[in-house]
Amino acid sequence: MTSTNEYPFRAETGGRSARRFHAEYGSPLPTMDLAARNTAAKVHRGAEVLPLSYPPPMWNGVDPSSAEGLSTLLALLYGGNRIEWSRGGVGLGRSVPSGGGAYPGEVYVAAEFGLCHYLPGPHALELLRPDDLRSDLAGCLSRAPESRPELLLLFTSRHDSNLARYGGFGHRLQALDTGVLAGQSSALLEAAGLRPRVHGLFDDDRLGKYLGLDQTAETVRAVVTAGPDVLSGATTAVITRMPRRHTPRSGFAVAEIDRAQVLAVLDEATEAVEADFTSGAEVHCVAGRVSGLSVGCHRFDGASGELAPGLPGVTPRELFAAGSFGELAGFEAACALLVVGDYEHGYATHGDLWYRLLNSSAGILGQRIALAATGTGLAAGIRCDFIVEQADRMIRDEDQDRSVLLTVLIGHERQVPAPTYSLLPIEDRR
Ligand SMILES: Cc1cc2nc3c(=O)[nH]c(=O)nc-3n(C[C@H](O)[C@H](O)[C@H](O)COP(=O)(O)O)c2cc1C
Missing domain, CATH: 3.40.109.10 (NADH Oxidase)
Structure with missing residues (x-):
């Protein structure tokens, strides 16, 4: 049996490991272990917490010069957006879907005011470093934008976050979920008029070190850069749809x-x-x-x-x-x-x-x-x-x-x- 420890393929094998992994775990979705719990939310103990207003202000684009200027973007990207009476109880619905509602991804933000980790539960940012690391982080991308981006959104997966429920299939779900986040963020940034670009090719080890990750447990899976180019004729229709998107439970x-x-x-x-x-x-x-x-x-x-x-x-x-x-x-x-x-x-x-x-x-x-x-x-x-x-x-x-x-x-x-x-x-x- 292929060990899921092989994933996420830290030693390159030209596709051999990926093929083996897919043959064993890629399909079908295994019967979910309903008794297995999701992992606890990730918190950086001791980090300064920058609270964001909730509910966030009406959409007025993105102002990356302050934490509060990102409040609506983050709520629409990964925050809670509704109370739902379903699944035999009351729960918080999130702006994006996630395989099995496991939300294995974490969202990090690099702006002029610092490098932060987003806490969806309390809708707040944890300030990991009060430095402007945008150029350093962009320097880890294989095809960085020509000028320094206004904002970088970094998406990680916590490797064991959904494996208790799904076994190895959870790794494929993590990649799909990363894409969901990249898709939602590019739609948001487009609506804000900040040209988004999705990056999948980068030095993940260096990025992981900047974020202070234990890379045996959590790795960077995608980066979305915003700007500095501005898009003309940005349309905001997609913003009003985001709070309405949900999986049709009934x-x-x-x-x-x-x-x-x-x-x-x-x-x-x-x-x-x-x-x-x-x-x-x-x-x-x-x-x-x-x-x-x-x-x-x-x-x-x-x-x-x-x-x-x-x-x-x-x-x-x-x-x-x-x-x-x-x-x-x-x-x-x-x-x-x-x-x-x-x-x-x-x-x-x-x-x-x-x-x-x-x-x-x-x-x-x-x-x-x-x-x-x-x-x-x-x-x-x-x-x-x-x-x-x-x-x-x-x-x-x-x-x-x-x-x-x-x-x-x-x-x-x-x-x-x-x-x-x-x-x-x-x-x-x-
Ligand atoms: C990659 C991915 C795979 C999913 N697969 C299934 C599935 O196989 N069956 C299902 O009922 N829901 C599936 N979902 C929907 C999630 O269960 C749902 O997004 C989650 O419970 C959150 O609810 P919401 O979409 O209403 O916000 C999937 C969602 C994603 C993003």
Whole structure:
């Protein structure tokens, strides 16, 4: 049996370790150990705590010159945004989804006023170093922006945070979750007019040392730089969607959606995100109940903005194990959007690191799909409990290298949602 200690592949093996790891742990999602708890929140004892206002101010962009100027950004990136009466109790909903709600990621921020760690529970920053480390941190990136970024967001994973529940599969979830954070932060920074760039290629050891990490337990998985370039014509529509995005806990109404809605979601979600690596990930749509689209699998062609028909007759429920919760959700949903990528071609260029890069890019796309669907008034549920072989048969890849990395079920939310109470004053109530 492959030891999960091999992950995250500190000794480069040109893809061999990643292939072995994926064969053993990459799929299917194992039965979750419901008795296993999440790890306790990470706190830096003794660090000065900079409290942020909560609820945060209305969205007014990002002011990286002070901690408070980041309050709304951080709440929308990783904070609590609603009280939810579900799962047999009352809980705090977070701005982004996370596999199994485990939230294995930690968010660090480098700005002029210092290097900080974000505490989502109390909505505060821990000041780790009161120095301006932006140039030093940018110097660890393989393809740093030409001028010093205004702000750096650094995303780590705590390696053992979800393994008690998911076993080795938890590592793949960590990479997907990293991508979700990168996708959410690039949408936020775009809305703030600060040109975002996602970095997956860097000297993780040096970055880890700057952050003071015990790198046997926690490593940097992605960095998003903001600016210094300013984007013109930034639109803030995505901000009002963020507090509304949630996984449809009570499922989907068994109802049709329109082809035009699917195309609008795909069009928006597949807009290029600037990154220091090219993932080549693409999206297929398994249509069950989409008016104007035949039942079956269709490939989205970004250039023409059209869906090209592929395998006919398949529906989203066939992505999942018979009798599973996934199958029920797949039956109810109008369609499933499949994020598809190629493991093999990337190992040749990036070695084992590719496993993480590709899964992160699937997380970016998954989150962008979820936000775009929310914008069209539809519900979106990211899922990784599909059976990869069944899903791969649907995309009918001739050279067999492409594989389904993530699915997002789309449809109308069943109209008996778990009661929720929004905590943020930026909802537009539409
Ligand atoms: C990478 C990823 C994989 C997920 N996989 C599943 C899944 O297989 N089944 C499921 O019911 N939910 C899945 N979810 C949804 C989470 O359970 C959900 O995001 C989390 O409980 C937080 O709830 P929220 O999305 O409503 O904020 C996944 C989410 C992410 C980000």
